[in-house]
Amino acid sequence: MIKGLGIATVWTLDQERTKNFFKDKLGFEIRSDLSMGDTCWVTVGAKDQPDVDLALMSLDGPVMDPDSAEALKALVSKGILGAAVFRTDDCRGDYETFRARGVEFVQEPKERPYGIEAIFRDDNGNWYSLTERNEELDLSKDWAN
Template sequence: MIKGLGIAAVWTLDQERTMAFFTQKLGFEVRNDITFGGVRRLTVGAKGQPEVELALLGPGHDSVDAESARALRTLISGGVLGAAGFRTDDCFGDYETFRERGVRFLQEPRERPWGIEAIFRDEDGNWYALTERLSGDLDPARGWGDVVGESC
């Protein structure tokens, strides 16, 4: 029986740069950084959540054939891959902290039916939601607000 998510992939063109983004700007920790068979296995995770890791994978990963690697490079370079939603208990505070650390936000914190949400990108263009969830059920009266844009 599945117990929950353990590892999720984040595609990157530069593992070092992406590791620095997660550790220096978001405050994550490196969980694994080993190389075998010519492939670097690099994972990061949120402090205090040891059961979930993000695997920072390059398009040259051993599970990717040459044609798929070319396609991945194009998708990564174009910033069209969405990666994850991160939970927070203070969306406004984390938004300010991360902006001060150089994180590029597409959307400042806004009310949504599920809570307060901000949207940001990493240096490869992968996008992430930063969400402070409502307690209880969704609240459609809160509305959707503006469409995400490049305004922040």
């Protein structure tokens, strides 16, 4: 049986720059930064969620043929790919903090049926939702008690 998600991929044009984006601007931990021959294995994660990592995958790594790398690079550079939804308890507060650190937001916090959401891009163009769920949809709460 699957027990949950452990690692998700974020495509990056520059692993070092993206690692610093997640660490310095979003406050993530560096979980691994290992040289593996011609490539590096870099993972980051939210401090309060130690069991889920984001693998910052370079487009020039061994798993990507040149044509696919170019196609993916074009999509990443255009900002076509949505990478993740990050949960927060304070969307408006985090929006102000991250904006002050230089994070590019394409949508300021807005009320949605599921809560408050802002949308930002990383240093590659990947977009992310920063979401504060409303109580009806907050599945992390223990409703049995």
